[in-house]
Amino acid sequence: MSVLQTTRQIWAAPIVLGIVSAIGLVSALLGDGIWDALSWMAFTAPIAAILWAIARAISHSPSL
Amino acid sequence: MVLTAESFRRWYLTHKWTSLICTLFLLMLCLTGLPLIFRHELTFWLGDxxxxxxxxxxxxxxxxxxxxxxxxxxxxxxxxxxxxxxxxxxxxxxxxxxxxxxxxxxxxxxxxxxxxxxxxxxxxxxGLIYILLTLHVEMFAGLWGTLFLGAMGLVFVASVVSGIVVYGPFMRKLPFGAIRRARSTRLAWLDLHNLLGIVTVTWVLVVGVTGVINTLDRPLLSYWQMTEITDMLTPWKDQPAPTKVVPVDEVIRTVETAAPDLAVRFITFPGTPFAGPHHYMVFMRGQTPLTGRLLTPMLVHAETAQVSDSRHLPWYLTALLLSQPLHFGDYGGLPLQLLWLVLDLITIVVLISGLYLWWQKRKSSAEDLLMQTEWAAKSDYPLEPSAEAR
Known part of the structure; x- marks a missing residue:
C-alpha cells in the first residue's frame, strides 16, 4: 500500500465501469430482447465490482 | 489532471457542503423512489x-x-x-x-x-402510490415543491461531480476496491463510500440529471401550450363553437390511416387546453422502445374528423420524454427494474455513509483528512499525479 498509484491505475477501473454502465443505460432504449439483455449484463458490472471488493476485504483483512 | 493542495481543499469543501445541503432530500427521494420503480406493478398489486x-x-x-x-x-x-x-x-x-x-x-x-x-x-x-408519488415529485408543495427538488437535484449533481474530483487524491495510495477494515470503522466506511460512489457514478448522474429535467415538466408543457399549440389553433380562433362533435372512434380511424406507423398513446378532448374548442388533439407514439417514448401531436377537427395540423415535438419536450425512462428505469423489463432497485439501495448507503463520515469528523479540516489517507505524507507535491498518466 505504500506504492503511489498512477493516475492511470486510479482511474482505469472507474472509467471502464462508467463506460459499461453507459452502455447499460442506452442499450435497453435501443431495442428489446438482446438489447435488454445487454443492458442487464452491463449493470451487473458495477455491482459485481462492489461484491468483489467486499469479499476481498472480508477474506484478506486480519481480524480486529 | 493536476490538483494542488489548495484546489483539493476547495473541491473537498464543495463536496462537503453541497452534500450537506441536499442529502436529506436525496434520502427522501431515494426512499420514495424505491417502491415507485415498481409503480406499474404496484398499481395492480394494491388493487388500484x-x-x-x-x-x-x-x-x-x-x-x-x-x-x-x-x-x-x-x-x-x-x-x-x-x-x-x-x-x-x-x-x-x-x-x-x-x-x-x-x-x-x-x-x-x-x-x-x-x-x-x-x-x-x-x-x-x-392511496399509497399517490402519497409516494406526491412526496417524490413535489413534497405536497405544488409546483414550488417540484422546482425546489429540481434545485436540490442540481446541488446533488455538483456534489457528485466534486466527489469524482476528490476521489483521485483519496486513492493515491490505495489500489482500486481496497477497503481498510482493520484500521478503524471510519476508515472502512470512507473506503466503502468512495468505492460505492465511484462505481455507480454514471447511473447516479444520469438518474439525477434526468430527475432535474423531469422537474421542469409543467413549465415546459405550459410553454409549449402557450406557443406552438396556440399557434396550431390560431386559424380556428374566431370560429363559432362546433355544432356537433364526431365520436372519438372516427378520430382514431383518421389518425391511424394518416400515420400507419404510429399508434395512439392518448387523446385530449375538445375544450381542453391542448385541443382547443374545435378539435381533438391526438398524441401518437412510435413502435420501438425509443420512439415509443416520443409523441407526435395530430390536431383532428371535431366536426369533420380531418387532420388539421401535425407537428414535430419541440426539442425540449423530446428531451423531457427521453429523460423519463432513464429516470424511471422502466424500459428494460423486470431485470432492469431490479438493477435500478439495487443501484438505488447503493445510493442510499453512499448518502448515509457520507453523513456518518461528516458527523464523525465534522471538526477536522480537509488537511487532517489528507494526513489520514496517508497521501500527503511525502514532502513534495503529492497532489500532482505523475506526468505519465492520462
Missing part, C-alpha cells in the same frame, strides 16, 4: 387497477365512444379530458375533470379495450 381478462370473446374492437358515454353517465356533471391507452394491457383510461380545463382529475375510469367493459375506478388523490 385490475388487469383485463386474458381471453375475451369479442369479435370486433369495442366502440370507444360507448365507453366515453359510460364514463359520462357515471359522472354526468363532469367533462371528459383525456383518453389514454395503457402501455402493457388492452385497456383505456378515461380521465374526467370538473371542467375540461381543470388541472386536477375528478375521476379516472378503466375499460377493457376489446369489450368496452368497465373495469375499475382508478383512485384519484389518495
Amino acid at each position: 387497477a385490475i388487469e383485463p381478462p386474458e381471453h375475451v370473446s369479442a369479435s370486433a374492437p369495442a366502440n370507444v365512444d360507448a365507453l366515453i358515454q359510460d364514463a359520462k353517465g357515471r359522472r354526468p356533471q363532469d367533462a371528459v379530458k383525456f383518453l389514454t391507452k395503457d402501455d402493457d394491457y388492452p385497456m383505456w383510461f378515461v380521465s374526467l375533470g370538473d371542467t375540461p380545463t381543470a388541472r386536477e382529475n375528478s375521476a379516472i375510469f378503466t375499460y377493457d379495450q376489446r369489450t368496452g367493459e368497465f373495469l375499475k375506478e382508478y383512485p384519484v388523490g389518495h
Whole structure:
C-alpha cells in the first residue's frame, strides 16, 4: 500500500465501469430482447465490482 | 489532471457542503423512489387497477365512444379530458375533470379495450402510490415543491461531480476496491463510500440529471401550450363553437390511416387546453422502445374528423420524454427494474455513509483528512499525479 498509484491505475477501473454502465443505460432504449439483455449484463458490472471488493476485504483483512 | 493542495481543499469543501445541503432530500427521494420503480406493478398489486381478462370473446374492437358515454353517465356533471391507452394491457383510461380545463382529475375510469367493459375506478388523490408519488415529485408543495427538488437535484449533481474530483487524491495510495477494515470503522466506511460512489457514478448522474429535467415538466408543457399549440389553433380562433362533435372512434380511424406507423398513446378532448374548442388533439407514439417514448401531436377537427395540423415535438419536450425512462428505469423489463432497485439501495448507503463520515469528523479540516489517507505524507507535491498518466 505504500506504492503511489498512477493516475492511470486510479482511474482505469472507474472509467471502464462508467463506460459499461453507459452502455447499460442506452442499450435497453435501443431495442428489446438482446438489447435488454445487454443492458442487464452491463449493470451487473458495477455491482459485481462492489461484491468483489467486499469479499476481498472480508477474506484478506486480519481480524480486529 | 493536476490538483494542488489548495484546489483539493476547495473541491473537498464543495463536496462537503453541497452534500450537506441536499442529502436529506436525496434520502427522501431515494426512499420514495424505491417502491415507485415498481409503480406499474404496484398499481395492480394494491388493487388500484385490475388487469383485463386474458381471453375475451369479442369479435370486433369495442366502440370507444360507448365507453366515453359510460364514463359520462357515471359522472354526468363532469367533462371528459383525456383518453389514454395503457402501455402493457388492452385497456383505456378515461380521465374526467370538473371542467375540461381543470388541472386536477375528478375521476379516472378503466375499460377493457376489446369489450368496452368497465373495469375499475382508478383512485384519484389518495392511496399509497399517490402519497409516494406526491412526496417524490413535489413534497405536497405544488409546483414550488417540484422546482425546489429540481434545485436540490442540481446541488446533488455538483456534489457528485466534486466527489469524482476528490476521489483521485483519496486513492493515491490505495489500489482500486481496497477497503481498510482493520484500521478503524471510519476508515472502512470512507473506503466503502468512495468505492460505492465511484462505481455507480454514471447511473447516479444520469438518474439525477434526468430527475432535474423531469422537474421542469409543467413549465415546459405550459410553454409549449402557450406557443406552438396556440399557434396550431390560431386559424380556428374566431370560429363559432362546433355544432356537433364526431365520436372519438372516427378520430382514431383518421389518425391511424394518416400515420400507419404510429399508434395512439392518448387523446385530449375538445375544450381542453391542448385541443382547443374545435378539435381533438391526438398524441401518437412510435413502435420501438425509443420512439415509443416520443409523441407526435395530430390536431383532428371535431366536426369533420380531418387532420388539421401535425407537428414535430419541440426539442425540449423530446428531451423531457427521453429523460423519463432513464429516470424511471422502466424500459428494460423486470431485470432492469431490479438493477435500478439495487443501484438505488447503493445510493442510499453512499448518502448515509457520507453523513456518518461528516458527523464523525465534522471538526477536522480537509488537511487532517489528507494526513489520514496517508497521501500527503511525502514532502513534495503529492497532489500532482505523475506526468505519465492520462
